[in-house]
Amino acid sequence: MNSPGTSSAPIPSRAPANTSRKPEPEPSAPARGRAPATLHLELAKKLDGLPKDLGVALMGLGVVGVVIPGPIPLGASFILMGAVFLWPRFVARFGGWLASRLPGMLRVLTDFVDHLQSDLKRRYPGSVRA
Numbered sequence: 001m002n003s004p005g006t007s008s009a010p011i012p013s014r015a016p017a018n019t020s021r022k023p024e025p026e027p028s029a030p031a032r033g034r035a036p037a038t039l040h041l042e043l044a045k046k047l048d049g050l051p052k053d054l055g056v057a058l059m060g061l062g063v064v065g066v067v068i069p070g071p072i073p074l075g076a077s078f079i080l081m082g083a084v085f086l087w088p089r090f091v092a093r094f095g096g097w098l099a100s101r102l103p104g105m106l107r108v109l110t111d112f113v114d115h116l117q118s119d120l121k122r123r124y125p126g127s128v129r130a
Contacts, residue, residue, distance in 0.1 A: 039106040040095025046113045047088035049129040050120070055085030 059082030065075020084091060099106050120128050 037096065037099060039099045039103060039110060041092055043095060043106060043110045043113060044088045044092035046110065046117065047085060047091060050085060050113070050117065051127050052086060055082045058082030058085060 058078050062075045062078030062080075062082055065073065065078055067075075069075065095106065117128050
């Protein structure tokens with residue numbers, strides 16, 4: 001005998017998941033046709049075309065951030081960015097490790113540098129080397 005408020009009807013099972021969907025691409029698959037192994041070389045080439053004054057300004061901002069940590073937080077990150085702008089060969093040399101571990105981050109950085117280059121070309125013609 002059933003207690004009040006309960007029924008002996010079977011509990012309906014959940015509908016099967018839709019299996020006709022296309023499988024998601026693997027996270028390691030290159031986006032937009034670029035292989036992860038060449039992303040760092042492409043980024044280094046684009047960084048080499050940017051003005052070196054930008055790297056010097058970033059390094060100076062980083063030094064101020066390290067000496068006076070209040071107004072400019074994360075001064076060391078500005079020093080690192082300035083070093084990358086001044087010496088893009090480091091990206092070409094050590095970026096392969098980064099491309100194999102974090103290809104998405106390298107794509108974001110490459111897109112950022114593309115945007116920065118186009119902005120500099122528009123605002124200051126002749127400031128970016130081809």
